[in-house]
Amino acid sequence: MxxxxxxxxxxxxxxxxxxxxxxxxxxxxxxxxxxxxxxAQPRCWQWLRHTAWAKWGGYVDQYLLFPRQLKRQLKADxxxxxxxxxxxxxxxxxxxxxxxxxxxxxxxxxxxxxxxxxxxxxxxxxxxxxxxxxxxxxxxxxxxxxxxxxxxxxxxxxxxxxxxxxxxxxxxxxxLNHPYTPLPPAAADAVLQAAGLETPAAGWLLHVGGGQWYKNTAGVVALYGQLVRRLEAAGAPVPLLLMVSPTPGAAVRLQLQQLPAAGQVRWLHPVAPALLHALYARARALLFPSLAEGYGWPVAEALACGCPVVCTGVAPLTEVGGDAPLYLPRLPGPQALAAWAADAATAVAGLLNEAPEAAAHRRARGLARAAALQxxxxxxxxxxxxxxxxxxxxxxxxxxxxxxxxxxxxx
CATH class of the missing domain: 3.40.50.2000 (Glycogen Phosphorylase B;)
Incomplete structure (x- = not known):
């Protein structure tokens, strides 16, 4: 063809x-x-890229110039x-x-x-x-x-x-558009160390997103805060939260200031696929409580790496994850954030404390699901x-x- x-x-x-x-x-x-x-080629956009008009230059390239170019090409096809x-x-x-x-x-x-x-x-x-x-x-x-x-x-x-x-x-x-698979700890650690990262004793929880409204960044931070309090109360070690996401806005920065002292959050962006692969491989779980998604790439990627997934139990995440993830209810709205985060933290704490046999079964279900998403x-x-x-x-x-x-x- x-x-x-x-x-x-x-x-x-x-x-x-x-x-x-x-x-x-x-x-x-x-x-x-x-x-x-x-x-479309960046003709007008290139001229205006350092100005407030760059977006509009891009629109001219995409919706005025390119259709004319395409029309000429169609005649020869x-x-x-x-x-x-x-x-x-x-x-x-x-x-x-x-x-x-x-x-x-x-x-x-x-x-x-x-x-x-x-x-x-x-x-x-x-x-x-x-x-x-x-x-x-x-x-x-x-x-x-x-x-x-x-x-x-x-x-x-x-x-x-x-x-x-x-x-x-x-x-x-x-x-999957990258060959995500489980990595031996030593191989993952070598990639992490080359990037200046080390796996802390308590490990880390991972969030991967672009910071858009539907990624529920505020929900991730609120959930983590409640989880830190729960783990501290139980005398359990507290994992780091790694956010593969753009720098947050003012509202989320205020949330970060209110986290318990034992809570640590680190932001990484952008991240190359090889480094993301290693992050998945060494994460204790992926936190992905989106309000909505078109697909949910990180769910499939994490499962392929053998990483447990915690995500919202709504379509299409349920289509992607199958029976492998721990599903959370969708955050009903900002007014319910504290109650939702407390319930979600309870569920995540349970996953982190799963018996080895249950954890192995969860990992196997995830790998089986990921095999169908190649x-x-x-x-x-x-x-x-x-x-x-x-x-x-x-x-x-x-x-x-x-x-x-x-x-x-x-x-």
Whole structure:
């Protein structure tokens, strides 16, 4: 197959999206398919990168200049080309390829749900609501979708397509984009020491996130504070909390000042995959009590490393984790933070004190679940969808076929 991948521009620095697109492209190329990456170039953004107008320069590059470039390229593409839109957030590009064989990968609809007023924790300004409307209007013109979870697929149809049927709408759980596996302690420690880190006697708890509202950073710190108090009262050693996350805002910094003296929190960001691998391997548990997620990469990554996972018991985290994690209820709201953190700390303390046999069973369940989330599985399933889409669409996109602008191809 000839596959053209439309991906976020590199100048945006969207590491997870870049890794996802690279995983797809490398996997397809390794299987003998012809792949090409197309994306916006930082023309206006480069001129304005050190000014307050950089974001707007990026918008010009992405939504004014690139569609014109893509239109010229489409004229030279053979009709059997499949266009793979790597994220539904690239919706404004979809109309350019909507009348050709295409697939749109859907990651999460959190921004759209927020723009529609469904997420009180994340109110959206008028400009953001307009932006999401443009994105939705674009990707809604597509006919073929791959969602990274059943939850995302449900939200796609509820919020994005609003009941309109798609020709193809399947779920392919993400594959790991780094070879995460259990590491021997000595191997992990060598990586950590090279980064200036040492494993304390009481170990550490790990949180991995980008600091967005849905990562519940305040909840992680509150949970840790309650756990420290509980462990101190029991005379148990207190682990360090390692936050692989950007530097927190003022509200979380105030929380940190109020932690018990025995509590220690260290912030690391950014972290290379090899170091993150070692952090997972030596962590006593991953704390991941998100308010919402599109997928939840850290859950899969930690399980693959043999690290116990504590996360929220909501989709799609339950899809990713299966029966391996310790699930917590979702934080109902800021007013319930103290009570929620106390209950969550009780559950985490129980996990840290699990008998060796129970801990070994938990680890085995996690490794078994992670084995189903390998990149090869995801790539093979995506390729099967790509081939089916070409089979469905190719007869209608032959050189002699014509389709009126804005119309749908016949079923």
């Amino acid at each position: 000839r596959l053209v991948f439309l991906a976020h521009p590199a100048f945006l620095g969207l590491r997870s999206q870049d890794a996802y697109a690279r995983m797809l492209m490398d996997g397809c190329a390794a299987r003998g398919h012809q792949v090409e990456l197309r994306s 053979p009709p059997d080309t499949l266009y793979v839109v790597c994220d539904q957030a690239l919706g404004p590009w979809v109309p350019s390829v909507a009348q050709r064989p295409h697939v749109v990968h859907c990651h999460d609809l959190l921004a759209l749900a927020s723009a529609l007023g469904e997420v009180p924790e994340n109110p959206t300004r008028a400009s953001g609501r307009l932006y999401q409307r443009c994105i939705r209007r674009g990707f809604a013109q597509a006919r073929h979708f791959i969602s990274i979870s059943a939850h995302t697929r449900s939200e796609l149809h509820r919020l994005g397509l609003r009941g309109r049927a798609a020709k193809t709408s399947v779920v392919v759980l993400n594959g 990149a090869d599985n995801a790539i093979d399933r995506c390729l099967a969808v790509y081939e089916e889409v070409l089979r469905l669409e190719q007869p209608k996109c032959s050189p002699g076929a014509t389709v009126a602008p804005g119309s749908r191809l016949p079923v």
